[in-house]
């Protein structure tokens with residue numbers, strides 16, 4: 374599971390009432406990929422620019438710390454958002470740092486989602502799901 | 508594969524280890540899924556110059572994701588079958604360990620120096636084990652787009668007493684509406700067993716607020732016929748008014764007469780397709796095909812990697 378993915382995830386059980394974010398990371402095994410995903414550097418930067426407004430920055434800072442990366446600045450400035458070198462480094466953090474084994478815990482309900490072989494298990498029992506009216 | 512695996516029980520039981528490997532290494536399957544996904548991409552109408560974050564629902568072994576990747580996008584795949592995900596995962600890990608590979612399909616429009624030096628590397632995809640019928644577990648307005656290839660029909664079947672297909676469809680679509688960025692589109696190709704299923708699916712999508720409808724390719728061929736549910740947010744456009752005047756999905760019967768049931772802006776793409784006669788399925792891309800395609804792209808002045816012994820080399824599936 375990439376840090377990018379973590380930043381998008383939310384516990385959607387009914388009892389979390391839409392507030393199950395950010396999931397707390399307990400890391401057992403972390404993998405840092407050496408090669409960047411198939412994308413030209415220009416595109417990497419463009420991708421980060423595209424994502425910036427959607428990222429929850431405090432959640433990313435916390436998650437990257439939980440994954441052993443203390444270097445992200447606590448506040449995202451306008452300057453950084455236009456700094457190519459910074460965006461390139463951000464791409465690495467979002468895309469190349471993987472949680473291989475560990476646990477994700479909902480901050481509201483404590484519901485746990487295990488991560489094994491890099492894949493988070495977000496399966497829910499029918500009883501846990503949000504109620505829908507037909 | 509039986510003709511209707513959905514009737515055999517839970518998807519994760521059908522797509523077990525054996526089936527997952529078989530699926531992922533069948534050249535026929537690879538070719539079919541590629542063609543469908545490329546068509547879905549066409550209907551998505553993403554700006555090719557903006558790398559997007561795309562959700563792939565029912566990603567399976569990653570065949571559909573592969574096409575998103577070739578188009579320079581980042582994707583997140585969800586699937587209910589752990590065995591399919593394992594195959595996808597192993598393929599991705601192998602890919603990141605391989606020497607630079609030849610990529611004929613890459614849409615390299617820029618002719619940057621840098622990009623020549625750039626080694627092709629890891630997958631742009633990530634994976635999650637999840638059942639779409641329980642609702643998508645993401646923050647609102649997260650994805651630029653969503654695709655789903657040959658998976659949605661599974662939601663029409665109940666695998667246990669407490670699974671209600673209508674509820675699961677509704678939960679899926681309302682969560683999809685939430686997690687898509689405003690202005691984003693979703694294209695979901697599916698195999699309805701009956702006309703009623705197609706109606707139920709597209710009606711549920713409009714019920715949660717989506718605009719859009721079903722595009723049917725090759726409507727007169729029982730074998731090649733494909734349904735694409737194309738969803739967007741532009742409910743205020745004139746196209747939408749047009750849409751309100753006719754039912755979202757008409758029955759199969761009517762579709763065959765109409766050739767295409769299209770709504771609003773999906774019309775153009777569908778009409779293009781109409782002119783084409785159903786193609787013979789080619790399966791995997793042959794070396795000749797790739798060399799030809801690369802030559803064509805070079806002619807157009809595109810920056811294409813030279814042909815080498817690695818061109819069209821088969822990637823290993825074993826692990």
Ligand SMILES: C[S@@+](CC[C@H](N)C(=O)[O-])C[C@H]1O[C@@H](n2cnc3c(N)ncnc32)[C@H](O)[C@@H]1O
Pocket residue numbers: 518519522540564565566567568569570571585586587588591637638639640655656657658661662
């Ligand atoms: C025919 S495969 C297509 C896989 C991939 N999209 C492709 O194009 O190769 C259908 C996939 O849908 C998945 N699926 C079925 N029901 C699902 C559900 N409720 N939630 C998520 N995935 C599901 C299956 O596990 C299977 O991997």
